[in-house]
Amino acid sequence: MRMVQAEWWAEFKIFEDRDGSYSWQLQAASGRIIARSGHTYESKYWCEQDVNWLRANADQIMVYDHTTAAPGSSTWRSSAHPGAGIAAV
Numbered sequence: 001m002r003m004v005q006a007e008w009w010a011e012f013k014i015f016e017d018r019d020g021s022y023s024w025q026l027q028a029a030s031g032r033i034i035a036r037s038g039h040t041y042e043s044k045y046w047c048e049q050d051v052n053w054l055r056a057n058a059d060q061i062m063v064y065d066h067t068t069a070a071p072g073s074s075t076w077r078s079s080a081h082p083g084a085g086i087a088a089v
Helices: 044-060
Strands: 010-016 022-028 033-036 062-065 075-078
Touching: 010 044, 022 044
Parallel strands: none
Antiparallel strands: 010 022, 022 033, 062 075
């Protein structure tokens, strides 16, 4: 039996709201929304600029896990190294 690797991709989608502001979503191939802009933008230009910045710098974005950290400390996991462990900061 031949196994076919599942196709995985995601895309940014930019939306214009009724009031003329803009926002973005990152959507997986499955249709699941992975991320949304945390605010709206007054212009499409700045919305696109943030999407372009995220695309260009995605491998540099750090992920902080605050679910198991002791009070007053935090842990981090680098998205640049998915197999890396968690280190205390």
